Amino acid sequence: MHWPTPARGLYPDSWRALERLAEEGRIRAAGVSNFQPTHLQRLLDDSALTPAVNQIELHPGLQQAELRAFHTEHAIATEAWSPLAQGAVLDDPAIAAIARRTGRSPAQVVLRWHLQLGNIVIPKSVTPARIRQNLDVFDFRLSDTDMAAITATDRNLRTGPHPDEFN
Numbered sequence: 658m659h660w661p662t663p664a665r666g667l668y669p670d671s672w673r674a675l676e677r678l679a680e681e682g683r684i685r686a687a688g689v690s691n692f693q694p695t696h697l698q699r700l701l702d703d704s705a706l707t708p709a710v711n712q713i714e715l716h717p718g719l720q721q722a723e724l725r726a727f728h729t730e731h732a733i734a735t736e737a738w739s740p741l742a743q744g745a746v747l748d749d750p751a752i753a754a755i756a757r758r759t760g761r762s763p764a765q766v767v768l769r770w771h772l773q774l775g776n777i778v779i780p781k782s783v784t785p786a787r788i789r790q791n792l793d794v795f796d797f798r799l800s801d802t803d804m805a806a807i808t809a810t811d812r813n814l815r816t817g818p819h820p821d822e823f824n
């Protein structure tokens with residue numbers, strides 16, 4: 658389910674339909690996107706089917722600590738959309754400094770930060786060299802200090818609509 662569109666009040670009904678498909682064995686899992694903790698809680702209260710994943714806007718500029726904690730508590734996978742903030746975090750001084758020191762690109766540093774937090778990432782690029790670069794992030798690790806320096810860049814930077822208001 659792509660958005661909860663809460664003012665329409667229909668997402669619990671849609672979820673019941675998915676729950677029925679699961680009961681009938683026609684799907685193995687169902688996921689949501691852009692759900693806030695209150696929307697997820699409503700599904701958990703009403704249904705036996707827990708979302709397998711919540712795909713949310715998530716990057717160093719919008720770190721979504723409350724949602725990620727909720728996901729961990731309920732074994733919901735966290736998937737980041739716009740994981741690079743559409744490029745808006747790539748010239749952040751803290752990220753650029755880590756990139757220079759590790760000999761990686763800022764995008765690779767950001768993707769590595771996501772992976773070390775346990776996030777699923779779906780960066781988008783139409784540039785073959787960047788697509789290759791974005792896959793080449795499994796042979797290095799950020800230190801705790803680097804992770805903390807990126808955590809300190811959180812600044813409520815939303816590139817997309819707010820899920821409470823997008824209807």
Ligand SMILES: NC(=O)c1ccc[n+]([C@@H]2O[C@H](COP(=O)([O-])OP(=O)(O)OC[C@H]3O[C@@H](n4cnc5c(N)ncnc54)[C@H](OP(=O)(O)O)[C@@H]3O)[C@@H](O)[C@H]2O)c1
Nearest residue numbers: 690738739740741742743744764779780781782783784787
């Ligand atoms: N569920 C939802 O509501 C929702 C909402 C928005 C997006 N999404 C999904 O999230 C995915 C990614 O999001 P997004 O495209 O908004 O943002 P993104 O992946 O954070 O950023 C894409 C931008 O970053 C650039 N880029 C990619 N790799 C780079 C690199 N290594 N170095 C420098 N720049 C790089 C791309 O440029 P080039 O392409 O020019 O290389 C593009 O301009 C999309 O495929 C979309 O399906 C989901």
